[in-house]
Amino acid sequence: MIDVDLSDPDTFVGGIPYAAFQRLRTEAPLYWQAEQNGGRGFWCVTRYDDLMAVSKDPLTFSSAKGGTNIFEVPEEDLSMLRLLMLNMDPPKHNKFRRLVSTGFTNRMVTQLEPHVREICADLIDKVAQKDSFDFVTEIAAELPLLVIAELLGVPMEDRHKVFDWSNSLVGFDDPEYKTSMETGKIASAQMWAYANDLASKRKEHPLDDLVSVLMQAEVDGDRLSEQEFDSFFLLLAVAGNETTRNLISGGMLALIQHPEERARVLADPSLLPTCIEELLRWVSPLIHFRRTATRDVHMHGQTIREGDKVVIFYPSANRDERRFVNPETFDVARTPNDHLAFGIGEHFCLGANLARLEIKLIFEEMLRRLPDLELAGPVRRLRSNFLNGIKGMPVKRARAH
Ligand code: HEM
Secondary structure, three states: OOOOOOOOHHHHOOOOOHHHHHHHHHHOOEEEEOOOOOOOOEEEEOOHHHHHHHHOOOOOEEOOOOOOOOOOOOHHHHHHHOOOHHHOOOOHHHHHHHHHHOOOOHHHHHHHHHHHHHHHHHHHHHHHOOOEEEHHHHHHOHHHHHHHHHHHOOOHHHHHHHHHHHHHHOOOOOHHHOOOHHHHHHHHHHHHHHHHHHHHHHHHOOOOOHHHHHHHOOEOOEOOOHHHHHHHHHHHHHHHHHHHHHHHHHHHHHHHHOHHHHHHHHHOHHHHHHHHHHHHHHHOOEOEEEEEEOOOEEEOOEEEOOOOEEEEEHHHHOOOOOOOOOOOOOOOOOOOOOOOOOOOHHHOOOOHHHHHHHHHHHHHHHHHHOOOEEEOOOOEEOOOOOEOOEEEOEEEEHHHO
16 A cells, blocks of 8 residues: 555645655556545556556547546636647647747757846846845746747737736646636636737737737648637747746755855866756756557556546656656766656657756856856745745845855
8 A cells, every 4th residue: 555645735745755666666657546526536557668658559548538637627728728729639739839849949049048148147147146035936936037028029018917827727626826617717818818919919010929920820821810820829828937936946855955066067067967857857946747648558467447536646657766867866977867757659749859958058157157056045935746846045145144
C-alpha cells in the first residue's frame, strides 16, 4: 500500500512527493488513484518509458477526448477547450501545429535575443542595489511576462492585464490566488476579447510581431480563423508564463540549495548549457498532463479501459532510475540528459526554444551579477498538483550581512 494521494493539491504543497513517486515507479508503475472530490479516478504513469509511450500514441491516449486536465470538464466547455492546440488530436493537431509553427520559428526566437538580454539586464538593475527582494515577483514572474508580451506585440500599458488574466487561469487550487473555475472563465473571456481586438488591429496595420505573422500564415490554402487565433493567444499567454516563471524560481532555489554546484558553474561558465538542462530535469515545472484512453490497453498487467483517464507525471519520469544515473543528484554537468520537462511527441512544447533562450539569458546575467544570492526567508510554494510552483521566495545578497 503506497500512501499518497496524487489527486490532492495538498500532497504537493511541501514539494514534489519524490519518495512516493520512487515507490510507485518500482512497485506500482501503473497506479490507480481514486479521487476524493467525486472524480472517477485515474491511472498514474510515472516511469520515463511509459510517459514516452503514452505521449507518442495520441490515437490511443487522446488529448481531445476529455482535455488535458484531470478534472472533468462538462461537454459544453470541452468544445471551447478543444480550440487550444494542447487539446487537439491528429489530424487536426498536425495541421494547426504547422500553421502556428510558421510564426513560431527559430529565426523568430533568435531575433528576440538582443531584446530578451536587455530585459534581463533591466530586471537585475532594479534589484541589484536592494538588500533583499522577492525573487518571484521581481525576476521570475516578470521575465516571461515581458517576453511573451514582446513576442505577441502586446502594448506596454496592457501587459499587466494579460498577466492578471493568465494568473486567474491557473493556480485555482491555491486559496491565496482567490480564483475559481468561474474567475478562470471570466479571465479567459476577457483575454479572448483582447486577442480578437489585437488581431484586427494587426490585420489592418501589420507590425513586425508574431500576431501579424500569424494573421498572414497559410497552410494548404487555410488560414487561422479568428477563433483559432484567439485561443492560440490564450494558450501562449498561459503556457509561456507560468512554466518559465517556475523554472526560473525553482532553478534559482536549486542553485542556492546546492552551493557546490553553483560554484562549479561560476568557475566554469561553459557548463551553463548542461546546467540549464539539469534545472529543467530537476524542477520539471509542469507536474502532469492528462490523456483519455480511446480503447482498452494492457499495461503492466492491468487493463486501462476505453474512456479511463491516464495521467503522466513529468517530475517522476525525470527522476526515473531506469533512465538517469543517480537521478536524485543535482549535477550541473550531467550528460546525457534526455529529460522530458518539455514533453515528447505530437505536443512537444512549442515554446521550448524560447524558454531555453530566456532561461539561458537570465541565469547568465544572474550568475554574473548576483552570484551569491541566498534565501532571506521561507519559500512559499503553490498549492497545486499541476504546477511545481513557488509563490514567494525572499532572497538577499550574502555580502549584505
Ligand atoms: C520551462 C518552460 C516550459 C515548460 C517546462 C513547458 C512544458 C510543456 C509541456 C510538457 C508540453 C507538452 C504538453 C502535452 O504533451 O500535452 C508543452 C506544450 C506546449 N507549450 Fe510549453 N513549456 C514551457 C514553456 C513554454 C513557452 C515559453 C511557450 C510559449 C511561448 C510554451 C508553449 C507551449 C504550447 C503552445 C504547447 C502546446 C503544443 C502542442 O499542443 O502541440 N511553452 N509545454
